[in-house]
Amino acid sequence: MAVDECEPLEALMPLIQGGDAAAFERLYDATAPQVLGLITQILRDRAQAEEVTQELFIELWQHAAEYDPARGSAKSWILRRARMRAIDRLRSVLSTLHRDDREAFLIASATVESVENQALNNVERRGIREALDLVGEPHKTAILLAYFGGLTQAELARTTGVPLGTAKTRVRDGLRKLEKILVQRRLAPQEGGTP
Incomplete structure (x- = not known):
């Protein structure tokens, strides 16, 4: 049973905090x-996204008392926790990959490809990866x-241990370098006929 317009999520939260399973079902x-859409977008893996979504809703049920309406809407609280859980899972997956495989994983998971575009995307991806190496x-x-990792600038700063301004500058300057390299590569044919 879906939540109707007369029953905002905020009205369900006190019921859920009191252990009302029917209210939780309506929230779910x-x-x-x-x-699930948000988590899938971050992880690019439907099976893992479903698993993380299930874990998140168990967490929401068990920790419903942590919701504070003074700090924002119930929906933003839920989506913020979903995003954090998805990023935690992504970091966990990435930490188990060999360093060289991390970049390939991030680049490969950056887009969902159609069969027709796969060959073209592989060539483009290789070119972008080579250009990123030059950056x-x-x-x-x-x-x-x-x-490709979906981190905000603040999360990037925390993850890399640098001030926010430095993180922003690194991304901005890196994108400028990447753009310059890609433009140069398109104007000058590569050795061996590779575009």
Whole structure:
């Protein structure tokens, strides 16, 4: 049973905090599709996204008392927790991969490909990866984490242990370098006929 317009999520939260399973079911029905969509967008893996979504709703049930309406809407509280859980899972997956495989994983999971575009995307991806290698550190890592890892600039700063301004500068300067390299590569044919 979905939440109707007369029953905002905020009205369900006190019931859920009191252990009302029916209210939690209505909250789940109203928010699960958007939560799953957000988590899938971050992880790019439907099976893992479903698992994280299930874990999140168990967590929401067990920690419903942590919701404070003075700090924001119930929906924003749920989506913020969903995003944090998805990023935690992404970091966990990335930490188990070999360093060289991390970049390939991030680049490969950046887009959902159609069969027709797969070959073209592979060529483009290889070109972008080669260009990213030329961008150099620390800009390369900043771009990968921000654009392919889904981190906000503040999360990027925390993850890399640098001030927010430095994180922003690394991304901006890295994107400028990447753009310059990609433009140069399109204007000048590469050795061996590779575009």
